[in-house]
């Protein structure tokens with residue numbers, strides 16, 4: 001492991017915390033965040049928030065991080081600022097569209113950088129252009145140009161040491177072109193974008209792209225945006241050797257009342273909380289309502305801690321020591337794969353459902369809260 005990688009103040013798992021739009025994240029115990037060294041939040045979260053806390057913080061001249069520290073957020077924890085553009089796209093394509101709601105939010109780079117400035121974050125993700133597998137050559141060239149311009153714009157307001165620059169593409173030519181450009185600008189922290197569309201397009205292509213990018217960036221930190229299913233954590237961190245991944249999927253599976261055992265999410269009624277003993281499980285009482293926010297928070301804590309453990313365990317194994325049984329199912333899309341293999345009683349979380357419908361964790365949470373007890377049994381989701 002190179003020295004540059006050791007210097008990064010990031011963790012394998014970087015959960016997305018919705019500080020601005022969910023009061024839950026600004027209250028104990030989530031505000032005293034010690035579960036991972038880094039958390040991510042988005043510019044989009046700032047713009048969609050109508051919360052007084054945000055106005056008060058901004059009006060007082062404090063950065064968002066300072067405001068959070070005042071509420072109990074550990075100062076030494078790393079705050080990563082991302083655009084949230086993917087989240088917006090997901091919203092547009094997901095339930096918002098199903099419900100006939102137009103999502104009219106578009107963020108310009110100027111707005112994103114203003115939000116970045118307000119954030120007081122430790123790292124900043126350069127605005128991205130997602131190169132899709134079906135893009136034409138012309139579209140790809142335009143997007144590469146935008147990715148490079150975006151980085152240059154961000155570097156006008158943030159030093160290179162605080163920038164996470166995004167690599168896109170599916171061919172060695174495109175990937176190395178973008179990588180070389182980023183290196184010339186002094187970037188040493190990279191993120192691979194466009195993984196989720198690629199995951200649904202071709203697992204083989206995703207696998208070879210990730211291996212190529214990892215090899216190219218081997219002296220540097222490499223982050224991945226998005227975790228379409230928790231079982232991929234092992235694949236990313238162990239098989240590919242990625243350094244970190246950010247995720248909303250733990251929030252999503254918590255909203256669905258799933259309890260992580262390893263990388264499998266079982267229904268909470270099947271979980272034995274006292275067998276775990278983590279900070280969340282200590283406060284989970286099987287006799288209490290699973291609909292309270294207290295239950296939600298503690299279940300979320302368990303899921304976070306279980307995923308952290310999963311990531312750390314696998315990341316500490318040298319490659320080749322333990323094979324992954326949940327390895328990417330090559331040449332099968334996850335939906336077909338799940339239809340073919342009838343799930344066992346403790347079935348795998350159906351995170352592919354959200355990814356296909358592009359529903360954000362927050363939307364899923366809103367729907368779950370609204371629908372109350374009407375939880376769909378997992379088997380009927382196939």
Ligand SMILES: [Zn+2]
Pocket residue numbers: 276277278279280281282302
């Ligand atoms: Zn637990």
